[in-house]
Amino acid sequence: MAYDVWKLVHLLGVILLVGNVTVTSIWKLYADRTRDPRIIGFAQRLVTVTDWFFTFWGILLLVAGGYGAAWVAGMDPLRDGWLVWSEVQFVAAGVIWLTVLVPIQVRQARMARVFATTGEIPAEYWRAGRRWIIWGLIATIPLVGALWTMVAKP
Template sequence: MGYEAFKVMHLLGLVLLLGNVTVTSIWKLYADRTRDPRIIAFAQRLVTVTDWFFTFWGIVLLVAGGYGAAWVAGIDPFGAGWLVWSQVQFAVAGVMWLGLLVPIQIRQARLARGIAETGRVPDEYWALSRRWIIWGLVATLPLVGATWTMVAKS
């Protein structure tokens, strides 16, 4: 596979990852605002589904494409400051997602099953939802920073 193919893979991964985390947070926020238990349960289920379809595979394509492009081009991914800084920002976002957001999502997914059955949204769900939105925004900032660093190569 050539450099251009790896670069396209890398960019497609970026689009899938950033696109999904952005769009998912917006439609989940709007679903929560309806306060309709059926809509909330459905939206929460889709958060999990889209994370597997788009976020997970976006990360795989982003990483494989980036390291593949560097390998084919003979670039040390740990040699240039802009590459190192981009990877650090990506890792910081990953730690926040895995350490904070995924556990919240798992708990919300479990609560959503109960919401669908009982037709009632518990207070715990609302507290978790606020934390998920806030930390989701915070964890997206390093992804945007890494994108900027890669484009600007500074």
């Protein structure tokens, strides 16, 4: 029973994390396509809000549930091959997110606060947006890899 509870916590974390990463990128792209500074400013603010609300808590649930389930099942998440490999992929995605994507989001959010009122979207916002999408896709690859590894247990 305890294993099932930890596994449920783990899966809820996965749903929050992967769901938010996917949905946020889609609605941000659609907001940017409007070229309306107010809509883009609002969407950019929500990128930050949803990252804290869904991504952050999703990561916490995912990690706590995963380690809790492994502990109850008698597995060693620091030695069992498929668990280690999934953790490496998860950490790789997190490193990309923290070192590349979060700084871009912060810059874009600061710009959006200004242009939401002035109406002038600087070229740097669009360049940063392209980098955000490219690096977001790159960061998603190890995240999906970790998900596959957890399911397939190679």
